[in-house]
Amino acid sequence: MEIRNLLAVDWEQVSLIYEKGINTGNATFQTSSPSWEDWNASHLASCRVVAEKDGQLLGWAALTPVSSRCVYAGVAEVSVYVDPQQSGKGIGLILLNELVHLSETEGIWTLQAGIFPENTASLRIHEKAGFRILGIREKIGKQNGIWRDNVLLERRSKLIN
Numbered sequence: 041m042e043i044r045n046l047l048a049v050d051w052e053q054v055s056l057i058y059e060k061g062i063n064t065g066n067a068t069f070q071t072s073s074p075s076w077e078d079w080n081a082s083h084l085a086s087c088r089v090v091a092e093k094d095g096q097l098l099g100w101a102a103l104t105p106v107s108s109r110c111v112y113a114g115v116a117e118v119s120v121y122v123d124p125q126q127s128g129k130g131i132g133l134i135l136l137n138e139l140v141h142l143s144e145t146e147g148i149w150t151l152q153a154g155i156f157p158e159n160t161a162s163l164r165i166h167e168k169a170g171f172r173i174l175g176i177r178e179k180i181g182k183q184n185g186i187w188r189d190n191v192l193l194e195r196r197s198k199l200i201n
Contacts, residue, residue, distance in 0.1 A: 043138050046088040046100055051076040053097040061121045066159045069181050087142045091131050098126040101135035114149040133165040149200035154190040171195040
């Protein structure tokens with residue numbers, strides 16, 4: 041397995057993995073995968089990676105700025121998606137650790153994640169990667185007409201002061 045930068049040519053496979061995550065009902069509030077143009081514009085160009093084996097993408101991870109305000113330039117939100125057929129193999133943690141490394145080389149001091157409490161695998165890999173639970177955002181959004189909670193996690197860099 042190779043970990044490498046996510047490229048525009050990867051979008052078809054990245055989008056498919058994203059759609060599979062959406063279909064679980066426990067990965068995101070999003071209801072469909074955006075266009076490449078929209079996704080590309082909203083994510084940091086320097087912090088996006090894929091796991092690939094034999095030309096097949098197994099998962100991806102990327103960072104989104106939390107704000108356009110300059111004081112939050114070092115704060116980003118994490119997205120990690122693994123093809124459900126590849127879950128349980130440690131791919132999510134490998135991608136997340138690579139994203140942490142890339143974020144620190146870019147001067148990002150805080151990573152945050154919002155995860156549904158039912159997504160125990162994602163919670164587990166974030167904690168293994170040094171994230172801590174800040175709290176539960178109760179009824180933060182509706183999904184299919186049902187209020188959902190979100191666990192808010194944060195990882196502060198020990199390298200960026």
